Amino acid sequence: MSDSPDCGHRYTRTSNGRPGERFPLTATSTWTITWEVSAGAAAGDAGEWTEIRDSTVGVRVGEVQVLS
Template sequence: MGDGTTVTCTTAGTPYKTEFGKKDSPDCGARYSEPSTSRPGGSYHVTATSTWQVTWQVNGGGENGQIPLTRSNAVDVQIAEVQVLN
């Protein structure tokens, strides 16, 4: 996550809905404790990796197999802090 933490998700996650408010994700999420302006370069360097195991077979041919796939990408993200005064 760029802050020294790692999040491992075993599902696609739950799509966000406005009624969730500030609650933590029930199955796959992360929360930053400070804005990225406190980090060197002003951003968090985040890496996402997706791992798949594809199983295939040929109908009527009796051939089959498995193909492991791993894809990874990284991006620098800026996380801001918003404070509201009433």
């Protein structure tokens, strides 16, 4: 099997014994928005805005398999 992409994770043990029997998983997305006015007296760069969103859930891993 190939390695996970940079947004993935390969669990090497179960979540047994962890708080709530789960591993915490957080996904973050970052959006950068740039406005530009294309007509009128205000034509030109109207600014930039960055929005960051996080979401966290618990992931239960009940079995881990070893492949060779």
